[in-house]
Amino acid sequence: MDFPLLIFTDLDGTLLDHHSYSFKGAEEALQRLRRHSIPIILTSSKTRAELQTLQEKLGLNEPFISENGGGVFIPADYAMLDTTALEKLDDYHAKQFGRPYRNIRTIFETVQSKYNIRGFGDMTAEEIMEVTGLLKSDALLARQREFSEPFRFLAEPRLQELKEEVADHGLTVTRGGRFYHLLAAGQDKGLAVAQTTRLFQAGSPDKIVTIGLGDAENDYLMLKVVDIRVLIPKPDGSYENMDLPYLRKPAYPGSKGWGAAITAILDDFQLASPEYEDHRLH
Numbered sequence: 281m282d283f284p285l286l287i288f289t290d291l292d293g294t295l296l297d298h299h300s301y302s303f304k305g306a307e308e309a310l311q312r313l314r315r316h317s318i319p320i321i322l323t324s325s326k327t328r329a330e331l332q333t334l335q336e337k338l339g340l341n342e343p344f345i346s347e348n349g350g351g352v353f354i355p356a357d358y359a360m361l362d363t364t365a366l367e368k369l370d371d372y373h374a375k376q377f378g379r380p381y382r383n384i385r386t387i388f389e390t391v392q393s394k395y396n397i398r399g400f401g402d403m404t405a406e407e408i409m410e411v412t413g414l415l416k417s418d419a420l421l422a423r424q425r426e427f428s429e430p431f432r433f434l435a436e437p438r439l440q441e442l443k444e445e446v447a448d449h450g451l452t453v454t455r456g457g458r459f460y461h462l463l464a465a466g467q468d469k470g471l472a473v474a475q476t477t478r479l480f481q482a483g484s485p486d487k488i489v490t491i492g493l494g495d496a497e498n499d500y501l502m503l504k505v506v507d508i509r510v511l512i513p514k515p516d517g518s519y520e521n522m523d524l525p526y527l528r529k530p531a532y533p534g535s536k537g538w539g540a541a542i543t544a545i546l547d548d549f550q551l552a553s554p555e556y557e558d559h560r561l562h
């Protein structure tokens with residue numbers, strides 16, 4: 281870490297454009313972050329399998345947080361953190377906050393017909409493709425759930441009643457850009473972000489400044505625990521209603537807003553842009 285900054289970012293509707301899943305508008309900012317070795321921690325409702333693939337696309341090899349804070353996964357070869365207290369899971373050191381998917385799914389099935397809800401576990405890959413616009417290969421990765429069940433209401437949503445009913449089983453419901461998610465109570469992006477920050481802070485002599493970027497209700501607790509908060513607008517230009525102070529609100533949705541917000545923050549910290557560095561070389 282050249283500079284003690286740490287970025288936690290939501291994906292859908294934030295770093296990735298809502299409809300196309302493109303991160304084109306953020307490419308320059310991403311490049312600038314890479315030059316300064318500033319870690320970008322993907323913090324999403326997506327699965328570990330999806331995040332592995334996205335890290336490759338984005339050229340990242342960093343820790344990431346899957347399924348709305350269900351787990352933190354740190355690549356086994358990641359030298360920057362002391363991971364001795366964590367469990368070894370496949371190619372990662374991991375900390376799991378969520379409950380096993382089969383457990384979540386069992387409870388989902390007991391309330392399913394009463395609330396007329398349909399979850400990923402009920403859907404074929406084709407149906408997931410239809411509701412998300414994902415390619416088949418990505419839809420298959422999205423089905424590899426470990427800690428949470430994304431779902432939709434097929435009838436009038438009775439969210440409060442459902443929340444109260446699943447609370448008896450130790451579960452809760454959060455809402456992302458496309459789906460509701462059934463998950464363990466107490467499992468959220470905020471807790472996972474705070475714990476991950478602690479790991480980085482333990483290895484850094486300087487106070488780390490954290491930046492969070494999100495667009496929906498399930499990003500609230502993540503934005504609450506970071507130092508610099510960015511709320512990205514939705515595709516229609518409106519912002520999620522968030523009762524938090526010092527929210528930075530870029531003017532554009534998706535990756536373009538992400539790029540603009542990160543560029544402004546790096547300028548504030550006077551971290552050189554690629555153009556400036558290129559200029560200096562000549």
Ligand SMILES: [Mg+2]
Binds near residue numbers: 292495
């Ligand atoms: Mg989102």
